[in-house]
Amino acid sequence: MANKVHVMIVGAHCGDGEIQAGAIAHKYAKAGHEVTFLHLTAGEKGTPPQMSVEEYRKQKVDEAEQAAKILGGRSITLKYKDAELKADDETISTVATLFRKLKPNVVITHWINSMHPDHALCPKIVEGAWLKAALPGFDLEGLPPHSLNRMFHSENWEDMEGYEPDVFVDVSEEFDTYLKALSKYWFIKNSSDFRYYDYYQALGTMRGCVSKHTYAQTLKFATGMNVRKETAIPGFEL
Numbered sequence: 001m002a003n004k005v006h007v008m009i010v011g012a013h014c015g016d017g018e019i020q021a022g023a024i025a026h027k028y029a030k031a032g033h034e035v036t037f038l039h040l041t042a043g044e045k046g047t048p049p050q051m052s053v054e055e056y057r058k059q060k061v062d063e064a065e066q067a068a069k070i071l072g073g074r075s076i077t078l079k080y081k082d083a084e085l086k087a088d089d090e091t092i093s094t095v096a097t098l099f100r101k102l103k104p105n106v107v108i109t110h111w112i113n114s115m116h117p118d119h120a121l122c123p124k125i126v127e128g129a130w131l132k133a134a135l136p137g138f139d140l141e142g143l144p145p146h147s148l149n150r151m152f153h154s155e156n157w158e159d160m161e162g163y164e165p166d167v168f169v170d171v172s173e174e175f176d177t178y179l180k181a182l183s184k185y186w187f188i189k190n191s192s193d194f195r196y197y198d199y200y201q202a203l204g205t206m207r208g209c210v211s212k213h214t215y216a217q218t219l220k221f222a223t224g225m226n227v228r229k230e231t232a233i234p235g236f237e238l
C-alpha cells in the first residue's frame with residue numbers, strides 16, 4: 001500500500017489507549033494500516049473485589065488483547081508497575097528499542113496534564129524514546145535508527161486540564177466496534193469509581209455534534225511542534 005502508516009497508541013494502563021483513540025485506530029486498521037496499542041503498565045492496581053493484583057494483571061493483559069483484536073491492532077503490555085511508572089533512562093530505552101523494532105510513524109499518547117502521574121509521564125517517555133530511537137549515536141540492540149513522523153495527544157477524562165482538541169476525526173462508522181472493544185474491559189463496564197463506558201459514549205457523541213459528524217474522536221498537536229504545513233488556505237485549496 002502507498003503511504004502505509006503504522007499508528008502506535010501509547011497508554012499508561014491497559015484500556016487508556018483504547019478509550020482515547022480506539023475508534024481512530026480502528027479506522028486506520030480497516031483501511032489496511034498497521035495499529036499497535038502499547039501499554040506501559042497493565043493498570044493492575046484498581047483490582048475488582050476479591051482479586052489479587054497478580055490475577056488482575058493477567059486479566060487486564062487478556063482484556064487488552066481481546067480489545068486490540070476487535071479494533072484490528074496488536075497489543076503489547078510492558079512489565080512496568082501501575083502507579084510506579086518512571087520517565088527514567090531504562091524505560092525510555094525500552095520504548096526506544098520498540099520504536100526501532102516496530103517502526104511506528106505516528107504515535108498517539110496522553111495529554112501533558114493529568115491527575116494521574118503515570119499518564120503525565122507518557123508524553124515525556126514518548127518524546128525521550130523518539131529522540132533516542134532516532135539518534136544514530138545510541139546503540140539499542142544493534143538496531144538501525146528510526147524516527148517517528150508525528151506525535152499527537154488524545155482525550156482521557158483524567159487528562160483534561162488545558163486539553164483543547166485540534167483535530168476531530170469522523171469515527172461514525174467505527175463507533176459501534178469501538179464500544180464493543182471497550183466492553184471487553186471489566187473496569188470500563190463495572191468500575192464504581194467512574195462511569196467509563198457512559199462517559200466515552202457521550203464524549204464521542206458530543207465531539208461528533210460539534211464537528212458535524214455522528215461520532216468523533218479528537219487529537220491535539222504536540223506542544224512545541226505546532227507547525228501546520230499547507231499548500232494553501234485549508235478548505236480553499238488552489
Ligand SMILES: [Zn+2]
Pocket residue numbers: 012013016043116119
Ligand atoms: Zn490510566
